Amino acid sequence: MGIREMALMIPLLPLIGFTINIFFGKQLPKSVGSWISTLALIASFGLVVSLWGPIGAEPLGLHLTIGEWFSSSWAHISFSFHIDQLTLIMLSIITGVGSLIHLYSQGYMHDDENQNTFFAYLNLFVFFMLLLVLGSNMLVTFIGWEGVGLCSYLLIGFWYKDHENNDAARKAFIINRIGDLGFLIAIFTCLIQFNTLEYSKINELAGGGMITTGLATMITLCLFFGATGKSAQIPLYTWLPDAMAGPTPVSALIHAATMVTAGIYLVVRLSSLFVLAPISLNLIFAVGVATALIAAIIGLRQNDIKKVLAYSTVSQLGFMFAAVGAGAFSSAIFHLGTHAFFKALLFLGAGSVIHAMSGEQDIRKMGGLTKALPITHFTFLIGTLTIIGFPPFAAFFSKDEILAMAYSKSVWMFFFLALTSVLTAIYMLRLYFLTFSNSFRGTDHQASHLHESPLTITVPLVLLALASMFSGVLGLPEVISDYHWLNSFLAPAIKVQQEGHVSHFFEYCLMGVSVVALIIIFILVRKWCSGEKALQVNNGFWAKAIDNKFYIDEAYDSLITQNFARISKWTNGVLESKLVDGLVNQVSLTTLLSGQTIRRIQSGSTGVYILSMVLGIITLLVFQYLSR
Amino acid sequence: MSEIAFYVLSAIALLSAVLVVFAKSPVHSVLYLVLCFFAIAGHFILMNAEFLAIVHIIVYAGAIMVLFLFVVMMLNLNKDSDQPKSNFGKLGAVLTGGIMLLVLTAASKSADTSMAQVQSLGELGTVQSLGKALFTTYLLPFELSSVLLFAAIAGSVMLAKKDID
C-alpha cells in the first residue's frame, strides 16, 4: 500500500465505522459496534504513525488530489488533501487522543442502550475533523468545519429525552453557525480576490507581498470571527459551558482536544496572511488575553466539576489565541498539543469520578475519594499539576513559552496572562482538593457504590497521564537546550518566522518565579479547601456576578434573541400571511372568478351553439377571402 | 333547349328548398325535400353524370327520405307541435343566412371558371369510367367506406335498441 493510499485510508476508516454503526447499529450487539469504531480509529492512528517517517522528512509534504470539484474559467477548486508537518501533528493528536477516548467510551457508555449510535456519531465526528485538517483548500476545511459542528450538535444532545440537552445542543450549533458566517465571507473574498482557495497558493501570494494590508485585514478579521465561534472566544464562547450537558467522552473529545482547536488550526494555516495584517493580530492578542482572564475568573466559583473544566478550556484557548496574536504560531500549536493531552485527561478523570459517584457532578458533595479511586486520583493529580504549569510536566514548557512570547510583545498583556495563570492554578487546585481530599461529603447511597472504574477507563487515563508528563520534551526552551524540536519540525509548514526573543535572564526568572508561586498557591489552597469557608454560599455582589457568568447569557438573550424572535413573529404575521399568502390566494381567486364568469358561455341552448358555429364558419371564410 | 331545362330545374330546386324550410308540417317538409332531390338528379343528368343521378335517386330519395318519413311518422309530429322561435331569433337566422350567401358568392367568385378544353363529355359520367376510377385510384377510401357503413349499422342498432329489462 503506497503512501497515497495510506493517506486516503486515514479519514476513510472512521467513515466506514460510522456507516456500519449507523445502519446496522440497532442489530449489532453493543460490543461489536463499539469495537468496530474503536479499531477503525486505532487503525487510523497506526496509519498516521507510519506516515511520520516519509512525510516528516519531506519539506513540501504530500499532496493528494481526489477529484475535481468546481471548475470554471477563473477558479479551480479540487477536492484534495495536503499533508505536511502541521497536518501530521494535528492528525496524531486527533487519532491518538481519539482512539483513547473511544476506548474510554466503551466503559463509560456501557449501560446506554443507544451505544452503537454514540460510536457512530463519534466516528463521524473524527471523520469530519480529519477532513478539516487534511484539506488542502479552504473549502474542504469548511466541509469538515460544518461537519464537526453538526456532530457536536448530535453528540451534545445525545441524551435527547432531556430537553435541557437539546437546548444546549441547539445553542452550540447556532453560535457555531454565526461564526461560520465570518468564515464564509472570508472564503468568498479569497475566491474573488485570489481566484483560488488553496492554502499553498494563498501563502505564496501572501509571502510574495501581492496582498494589500487592507484586504488581508478584512479576510483575517472574518476568519478570526469564524474561529471565535468554533474555539469559544469572546464573543461566541457561551455555548461551551452549556455543552457540558453531553456525555463526558464527548466533552473530552470535542470540547477539549479537537473541535475547539479547529479555530487555532485555521489561523495557523494561513499564518502568512495574518502576518500581513497587524491590526488583526493585535485584536486576536487582546481577545485571547481577555477571554483567558474572564473565563478564569468565572471558573473560580463554578461548582460543577465539568463546568470548571469547561471554563478552563475557554481560558486555555485564550492562551493559544494570545500566542497566535503575539506571532508565536508554533508555540500555539505546542500548547494545543499539550492541552489536548491534559484536558482530555482531566475530562476523562472527571467522567470516572462522576461514574463512581453515581452521576453526581457537584464538587461540594464530593471529597475523600483518594482511597476509593486510586488510579483516577493519581492521573487527575498529574493532570492538575500539568495544567497549572508545574515542572517538568508538559504545560510548564508550553505555557512558559507563550508567556515569554507575550512579554516580548507587550508587558501589559504578559501581566494579564500571568494573572490568568495564577487564577488557573487557584481554581484547578480548588477543584482537585474539593473533589479528592478531606472527608467524603456525599450520601451513604453514593458511598456504597464507590468503586474504581474498569480497565477500559483507566488505561486511557494512564496513557494520557504519561503523555502529559513527557510531551514537554518536544519544545524545550532555549535556556535548556539549543534545539526546539517542534519549532524546527513545523518550520517548513508554518512559513512565518517566529519572532520574539527574551533574554535568558528573563527566562530563568520566569521559570523560577512560577515554580515558587505554584508551591505557595498549592499550600494556601489546600488549607483553604480543608476549612469550612470554601463550601459556604457567598452572596456578595462580585460573587453573585461571577456566579451568574457576568450575566452575559442574559445580555445576549435580551439584546439579540428576543429581537430576532420579535422580527420572526412580525414577518410571519404580516409578511407571510398577508403578503405572500395573500398574493397566492389572490391568484387563485382570480382564476376562480374568471372561471365563474366565462362558464356562462355554456348556456346549454343548442340553437345558440349552432348559430355560433355558423358565425365561426363565416368568419373563417371572410378571413380567407380577405387575405387573398 | 338545355338552357331551359337548366333554369326550370333550378327553379324547382330552389323553390322546394325554400318550402322545406318554411313548411308548417314536417311531413310536407319531407315531401318537398324529395322534390328537391329529384331536381338535383335532373341537374346531374344534364351534366352527363348519369350513374350518379340514378344512385342519387336510389340512395337519397329512395332510402334516406324514406327513413326520415318513417321517423316523422313514428314520432307523430304533426302540425304545430313546436312553437316557433322568437322573432329576434328568426331575424338573426335570416340575416346569418344572407351573410353566408354573400360570403360564399364572394369567395367562389374568384374560382377559375375559364373553359379550358371542351371535349365531349361522353365517357366521363358512365358507369365504366366511374367504376375504373373507384377501383383503381380511390380503392382505399372505397374499402374504408364499407367499414364506415358497418360502424353506422352497428351504432344505430345499438342506439335505438330498447333495454330489455
Place this chain on the structure above:
Amino acid sequence: MIPLLQQISLEHYVVLACLLFSVGVTGVLIRKNAIIIFMCVELMLNAVNLLLVAFSAHHHSAGGQTFVFFIMIIAAAEVAVGLAILVMIYRNMHSVDIDKLQNLKW
C-alpha cells in the same frame, strides 16, 4: 350531345349551389324541430354535391364524381346514426325540440 357547358357556364352552377347552401343554413338556424334541422343539413350536402359534379365536368376528371359518391355514402351512414340518436332523445324527453336540450348548462 352538345356539351352543356358551352351554353351554361360554370358560374351559374356556382351561384345555384351557393343559393341552395345558404337556404340550408337559414333552415338550420331558423327551425326548432330537430328533424327539420337534419333535413336542412342534407340540403347543404346536396348543394355541395351539385357543385362538385359541376366542377368535375368542367375539369374533365372523375375525381369529383367519385367524391360525390363518397359523400352520399357518408350522408347515408350519418342519417342512420343521427336518426337513431333522435329517436333516443324523443324516448327520453318526449319531444324533439332542440330548445329543450339544455342539460349541458353550466
